Amino acid sequence: MRQPLARELHDLLERGRDRQLRLAVTGLSRSGKTAFLTSLVNQMRHAGLEARLDLLPAAREGRLLGARRVNQQDLGVPRFPYDQAMAALEETPPRWPEPTRGISELRLAIRYRPPRRGLLGSDTRQLTLDLFDYPGEWLLDLPLLAHDYPGWCQAQQALTGTERRSLFADWHAAVAALDPTAEADEAQLAAIAERYAEGLRAAREAGFADLQPGRFLLPGELAGAPVLQFFPLPGLARLDPAERERLPPESNYATLARRFQYYQQHIVRPFYREHFRRFDRQIVLVDLLGALNAGPERFQDLSRALATLMQSFDYGQRSLLSRLFAPRIDRLAIAATKADHVTPEQHGRLVGLLEALLAEPLKDLRFASVPVRALSLASIRASEAREVEHRGQRSPALRGTSLDGEPLLLFPGEVPDRLPDADFWARQGFHFPAFRPLPLEGGALPHIRLDAALDWLIGDKLT
Numbered sequence: 001m002r003q004p005l006a007r008e009l010h011d012l013l014e015r016g017r018d019r020q021l022r023l024a025v026t027g028l029s030r031s032g033k034t035a036f037l038t039s040l041v042n043q044m045r046h047a048g049l050e051a052r053l054d055l056l057p058a059a060r061e062g063r064l065l066g067a068r069r070v071n072q073q074d075l076g077v078p079r080f081p082y083d084q085a086m087a088a089l090e091e092t093p094p095r096w097p098e099p100t101r102g103i104s105e106l107r108l109a110i111r112y113r114p115p116r117r118g119l120l121g122s123d124t125r126q127l128t129l130d131l132f133d134y135p136g137e138w139l140l141d142l143p144l145l146a147h148d149y150p151g152w153c154q155a156q157q158a159l160t161g162t163e164r165r166s167l168f169a170d171w172h173a174a175v176a177a178l179d180p181t182a183e184a185d186e187a188q189l190a191a192i193a194e195r196y197a198e199g200l201r202a203a204r205e206a207g208f209a210d211l212q213p214g215r216f217l218l219p220g221e222l223a224g225a226p227v228l229q230f231f232p233l234p235g236l237a238r239l240d241p242a243e244r245e246r247l248p249p250e251s252n253y254a255t256l257a258r259r260f261q262y263y264q265q266h267i268v269r270p271f272y273r274e275h276f277r278r279f280d281r282q283i284v285l286v287d288l289l290g291a292l293n294a295g296p297e298r299f300q301d302l303s304r305a306l307a308t309l310m311q312s313f314d315y316g317q318r319s320l321l322s323r324l325f326a327p328r329i330d331r332l333a334i335a336a337t338k339a340d341h342v343t344p345e346q347h348g349r350l351v352g353l354l355e356a357l358l359a360e361p362l363k364d365l366r367f368a369s370v371p372v373r374a375l376s377l378a379s380i381r382a383s384e385a386r387e388v389e390h391r392g393q394r395s396p397a398l399r400g401t402s403l404d405g406e407p408l409l410l411f412p413g414e415v416p417d418r419l420p421d422a423d424f425w426a427r428q429g430f431h432f433p434a435f436r437p438l439p440l441e442g443g444a445l446p447h448i449r450l451d452a453a454l455d456w457l458i459g460d461k462l463t
């Protein structure tokens with residue numbers, strides 16, 4: 001799957017001339033990656049025509065001429081299913097696109113005119129934008145590289161919480177019967193691993209996000225392979241470390257430890273080495289409103305998962321990331337998605353909350369001089385902002401349609417602009433249902449501030 005050298009050289013030169021950019025979109029499942037990429041491609045294809053991109057100067061100044069899809073280079077990476085996504089949104093009634101499950105790619109050739117300098121008109125130029133979409137769950141695996149198997153077992157054991165534990169009850173029952181020193185039985189390990197994966201899936205369904213190993217949730221072509229048949233051993237602390245290391249290679253302990261190492265070397269590292277390290281810019285999407293809606297335990301969990309995920313953007317010289325992979329993104333955006341779930345005057349608070357939640361990683365990034373911006377957006381706006389009058393007072397509201405087709409007019413509540421405290425949860429002041437996408441009336445997809453994100457991520461390359 002290696003590209004010929006000449007191709008790589010050509011790429012390198014193009015990049016040097018700022019004519020090529022690799023932009024990655026990530027976020028945990030359901031954070032809105034598929035919607036974001038679909039809308040981004042859609043807006044670019046309608047640039048210069050119906051797309052509303054006033055916050056992107058090249059578009060506002062009429063210099064953005066349009067974009068077309070061209071063949072991607074890396075034939076080993078699936079193509080982002082833009083046409084299928086648009087087909088779902090164009091159905092009657094419209095449907096949200098099916099989310100992607102692994103890494104996918106799409107290449108756009110964007111035509112633009114640089115700002116006019118002097119008397120002469122300027123030429124048309126082209127920016128080749130390589131877009132990548134990959135699951136944020138994969139980034140939860142970075143810390144796994146810092147552990148050996150016993151250390152990882154211990155770290156996983158520290159993740160408790162009543163609701164979380166109950167979701168893993170079957171696995172706990174099964175693993176309790178496993179003797180680490182006994183000879184491994186393939187079928188038994190596979191069965192226990194499947195229960196572990198079921199626990200992870202149930203936890204994700206319940207809205208939990210701090211879930212490792214990431215590939216257990218999105219195995220792709222690895223489903224059923226022995227590399228995904230390991231799990232932490234809760235009873236390990238009871239074994240003397242020296243004795244543990246003397247166990248024969250056929251033992252349960254040694255087998256699981258070997259699979260863990262294989263996972264590190266052949267799954268986690270290659271992703272960072274072959275993909276992550278080569279991205280120029282990234283946007284991390286966060287479904288903050290979904291977590292607020294789901295209650296305190298899930299919100300806590302999202303917060304922990306994001307702290308883990310953000311370690312993949314820790315460019316400090318001594319960070320695990322820098323030591324192992326020397327990455328080189330020069331710009332990062334972090335966006336709270338689905339902002340159309342709250343009324344417009346709440347959008348500023350949403351960014352405030354995002355910044356509060358990510359205060360530590362943001363501080364580290366700024367310290368390491370990685371330009372980073374937090375924002376809120378709706379990739380595909382599915383509601384309309386309205387005002388309603390109640391007892392002579394006007395107040396903001398949203399109008400939309402529920403997923404089962406019920407018309408809705410509501411005020412979802414106030415977003416706390418700092419981390420929610422016990423009081424906030426006690427008041428349960430926040431609730432919203434999901435909206436069905438708006439029917440498409442030709443033209444570009446409706447959005448909120450996707451153009452602001454685009455300006456931050458590619459605007460400087462369109463000058």
Ligand code: GDP
Binds near residue numbers: 029030338339378434
């Ligand atoms: P992914 O798993 O990260 O690719 O997430 P998706 O893009 O599939 O989004 C998950 C779900 O969130 C979608 O099916 C929609 O229900 C919802 N969603 C995503 N983006 C938006 C948005 O901009 N507005 C609204 N109202 N809902 C959205």
